[in-house]
Amino acid sequence: xxxxxxxxxxxxxxxQGAGPAAQGGLADVLGGLLGQAQxxxxxxxxxxxxxxxxxxxxxxxxxxxxxxxxxxxxxFNQAGLGxxxxxxxGTGPNxxxxxxxxxxxxxxxxxxxxxxxxxxSEADAAGQLAQGLPDLIDRLTxxxxxxxGGFGNAGDLFGMLGGMLQK
Numbered sequence: 001x002x003x004x005x006x007x008x009x010x011x012x013x014x015x016q017g018a019g020p021a022a023q024g025g026l027a028d029v030l031g032g033l034l035g036q037a038q039x040x041x042x043x044x045x046x047x048x049x050x051x052x053x054x055x056x057x058x059x060x061x062x063x064x065x066x067x068x069x070x071x072x073x074x075x076f077n078q079a080g081l082g083x084x085x086x087x088x089x090g091t092g093p094n095x096x097x098x099x100x101x102x103x104x105x106x107x108x109x110x111x112x113x114x115x116x117x118x119x120x121s122e123a124d125a126a127g128q129l130a131q132g133l134p135d136l137i138d139r140l141t142x143x144x145x146x147x148x149g150g151f152g153n154a155g156d157l158f159g160m161l162g163g164m165l166q167k
Contacts, residue, residue: 004144011156015069023116035112052129054061055117055118056132056133057154058154059072060072060133060136060140060152061156062150062151062156065114065151066110067148067164069146069151075107079101079105081105084097088133088138089141089145089146091144094135095134096134097133098130099124099129099130101130102130106126111126114129
């Protein structure tokens with residue numbers, strides 16, 4: 001079971017048993033569960049994984065640091081890894097990517113920013129992102145095609161994930 005599967009499953013279970021007073025924003029719930037599910041520091045603490053999902057969303061959103069899915073595709077193609085990203089979008093199995101490969105795709109400046117936001121080393125951040133990014137892109141493209149205009153902004157993406165939780 002992948003990292004995103006664990007998080008989405010935990011959120012669905014929590015929402016089914018939570019009353020109205022316990023329901024916060026989806027970003028808060030997912031972020032909190034990421035930190036708790038991994039047994040690490042709590043969200044917001046250095047080394048915690050509570051910020052992983054928002055960072056992943058930021059990479060693929062049109063208003064994100066990587067220029068959305070189109071910007072990511074360009075970076076992957078320039079690094080000779082366009083087929084890897086294509087596998088995540090397609091309906092077949094997701095090709096793996098290492099943290100080192102993802103770090104070279106994103107570049108040192110962006111990896112440094114992401115690692116700082118996550119409160120971990122660049123190598124650890126790249127490893128965590130390399131685990132979560134394929135699952136996220138795969139789930140956002142269930143028909144095997146990328147939306148022509150990208151995935152939308154970060155708010156749109158959290159809404160899409162919320163819709164997945166209702167199914």
